[in-house]
Amino acid sequence: MSLNIYGQKLESRLLIGSALYPSPQVMKEAILASGSQVVTLSLKRQNPAEKSGQQIWRYLQEIVKQTDGHLLPNTAGCKTAKEAVTLAHMSREICQTDWIKLEVIGDDYNLQPDPIELLYAAEQLIKDGFKVLPYCTDDLVVCQRLYDLGCQVIMPWASPIGTGKGLMNPYNLETIRFRLPDATLILDAGIGKPSDACLAMEMGYDGVLLNSAVALADNPVLMAKAFGQALQAGEQGYVAGIMEQRQTAHPSTPTLDTPFWHQN
């Protein structure tokens, strides 16, 4: 079983961010410990001028090479479709990849994606030949529209970026999974605990993208490992087929030999 991103098969179902770590060395160790093969990065914040930030860039490339993985540039910090499209084109040139994590923020307070600008940007980028991985809210209709536009991968949030609040609306997330059975669904943002990631996988999500939960842990490397294992457990649980819940208790051993005065 592997994760399918636009036809590219990946063994790990964890996508991991490259921000907020105590040092590049810790970032590298955490990414390697997680087993992730997709590392996201933001170009906007790291490149105030042309050709700057080359050292960290080289460092990221080394990590990706070591994991036989991929870089996934994002458009973090963009607030309009136009801005996101421009940055996506720049990223494609610099990172030599047509993958783009499309992020268009509509609200400064909770960094909630702007669904309208997101759809405009996705439409344009698909026309321009990009493989778009849009970050969106857990709104079924927005996810449906993105899928109809040609986004094979959809990334609804669990909760706002960096909050660590986990899956705020499991019903919405389950509905999206049920209604878009053929889309690659990756739960993005708001993950706090390994059990959050496990829960998403048990719902049948294809993968999880996270950053703060690992980078801000007391021990990022150990937490990265924990997430790698949580994803595996959730995925295997989903594939194995989770039993249906029942209203009443059912003994797992026969009760024929229980004396009648012990029953009830």
Added chain:
Amino acid sequence: MNIAIVGAGLMGRLLALSLLRNEQLRGEQLRQKQSQSVTITLFDKDNKLAHQSAAYAAAGLLTPLGESLHCSPNIVSMGFESLGLWPTLLDSLHEHTFFQQTGAIMVSHEQDKGDYQRFVRHLKNNYPEQVSYSLNRAELLELEPEIGRSFNHALYLPQEGQLGNRRLLVALRKQLAKESPHASTGNRLNWLSECQVVGIDVGEHRSKVTYLQGSEKHSQSFDLVIDCRGTGATNNNSNSACAPLADLRSVRGELFQLFAPEVNISRPVRLMHPRYQLYIAPKGKGFYVVGATEIESDDDSPMTVRSAMELLSAAYSVHPGFAEANIRQHVSQCRPAFSDNQPKITVQDTLIQVNGLFRHGFLIAPVVLKQTLAVIENSINNTETALPYADLFS
């Protein structure tokens, strides 16, 4: 004996002064070698005001616990050790440099309370032996009356300190002039400012330094070369293809110097922020330094509007009096860091490289200095005497 120091930032100046005073020699060696005077040549691309130095674009915070969330425990240990070493070092200078150890305050706005709680938990788990006090609004008002109204809770870290970083660079410049030639050691300093080093050829017995003075190229051999160039030693710096340190990178930092006579804050205040470690450092007479961003970039162009807005709104949110402050200076400078964000002292024959002090220059400089002097001692005498902070630099 001829020793070259390349780079006259904080470390270069401190090392030059220590070498003038023969602080690399101890006990028996000191008596034996006192007769051989040392000539120190200090090369720097900057003028003597050091405005291009990372130490100039700093706040001089000596706050090991405040930094501890984002750095290794080694840096915290070096920071505490250095806090004890600074007073003696500063007392040995003729010119007064501001130093205080009256603690620092950590605050957060309600929306960043998660980060604040994380910091409190981090101190409790990792530094349980260090003293810190949780303050409520009334206690904060008592300690810092002018910021108490803005926050419901704060953390007081009583061991933290600060010094006048720019004054120290000036004091060291004057001290170097005053002590050369040194009255008791006879050691001399030859300071070649605005002089770009373009080559360091490392040899087993001597190393050759090639430099540009004006448009003229010169070469000189030294018994020992100590490289303290900071970001000048990064691999992709087109001006310094000599002796590059492969793992070294630049991290851009931006800060403001504000003049706010209406604001009265007496000790450093740190503000929790999702990306940076923002601080307001009082510098006396109404001056404050507000910093610092931390961006993975070797770009040292002027401050961006985004950074300016983030830093100034942070200052204003701590004290509304900053709205009326004058912006005296905005500074952007790159700081040298290795991938683990810890300093390194490397030795290759007659070349010693001291680098990677990152955003912790003033915090850890006295310890790095002591360790470097011990490395120099071993190098000069071809000995392997135990280094004072071997565990922190391993």
